[in-house]
Amino acid sequence: MSESAFSPPDDPAAVRRALVEWYENDHRSFPWRETTDPYEILVSEVMSQQTQLDRVVDAFADFVERWPDTPALAAADRADVVSFWSDHSLGYNNRAQYLHEAADQVEGEFDGEFPETPDALQELQGVGPYTANAVASFAFNEGNAVVDTNVKRVLYRAFDVPDDDAAFEETADELMPAGESRVWNNAIMELGGVACTKTPSCDGSECPWRTWCDAYATGDFSAPDVPTQSPFEGSRRQFRGRVVRVLGEYDELALDDLGPRVRVDYSPDGEHGREWLRGLVSDLADDGLVAVEDRDDDTVVRLSR
CATH class of the missing domain: 1.10.340.30 (Hypothetical protein; domain 2)
Incomplete structure (x- = not known):
């Protein structure tokens, strides 16, 4: 993760609404929540x-x-x-x-x-x-945004918030809708407790922030309480993220149309060519992120629905 300042999502209202709806639709039941x-x-x-x-x-x-x-x-x-x-x-x-x-x-x-x-x-x-x-x-319902270990992990991964207590508190307060500390704090703590755990379950738990999440896009799920992963630049995780972002702009793409959009040195028969890209999208398919279809003499890739 970078040390850049927090950059809020373009539509914070949608971010808030998605989290609250996800929580209210289904969450763990504890007596103190009742x-x-x-x-x-x-x-x-x-x-x-x-x-x-x-x-x-x-x-x-x-x-x-x-x-x-x-x-x-x-x-x-x-x-x-x-x-x-x-x-x-x-x-x-x-x-x-x-x-x-x-x-x-x-x-x-x-x-x-x-x-x-x-x-x-x-x-x-x-x-x-x-x-x-x-x-x-x-x-x-009179509190500020709660910031515990789970919440820090969520904010660090989703919005690239620096590992700094003041930054976490500022970001959490900015995201929390005014006057809704009860539902918001329960919701974001639940997100960190069941979806954005040390080993995340983004799709399995239907994380409501996948659309905006930096970690989901890049595949870098390190966090303050999770060991830092290998260097990101030039890594497989970086190119996985590029595949997901590119496919988000198209209904589907053939491998040779997708490849140059993922890396500038893509060459169909080269070291970073079809076989390399086929392996990358195969991993993403195993994770349920993309769908791969062999069609005639070509392979077509699209985001899973």
Whole structure:
């Protein structure tokens, strides 16, 4: 990826709409996505820190059944809360202590009402900027764009955003539609969690950003948390991307019509000729990106539909 500044897509409204529609059409179901209760969302966020979500689901259900709200948690014996945390393998026990203290603060300092903005939520014990913004977003729709590891990976790949925290935050805030932090943050986190994973599933998960994605076009799926791939210039990945981009402009092309548009030194019988190009489009066909048809004495290629 280059270190150039973020260049927003030509139609950001279409980008936003595509992601939200993809998320609302089908997404993973978690109990904390079915509520706007700030207490339950805070519990889920604290539990999810460095803990696999499938393990969090059961622990979350048990926790809110035992301590369903801040009055119940604030009145609990802290040792019982810590013991629960340890028994469910939820990581550092100090998170349980902070959660207990935060419930006590809500009851004692905020008259039983959760603060609603990211800044105000950070007054709660153990609630840092990320968790505060998540609770503000998902409980009150009052958050900024969430930027976690998954979101960084998505933005880095899709829009060539430099690996820089300030750049990620600026880009995320620019893309998020105003006043829609709840659905937007859920959607972009889902995209990074199921489609744009370390090993991406662009087509299998029907990623809604394939039309705009730099990584999808070039085949370079490196990211801040994914090892950098081999040099891109002159690589097979670069020419794969060129094939996809060229075919996007035509209904179909024969190999000898496609070749010169992919590389200037294309020569049908040369080193980078028909056999080289046939191998390239065959790989793309295996990935489901193009369709290849042998027709008479020629091979015709088009984008898959």
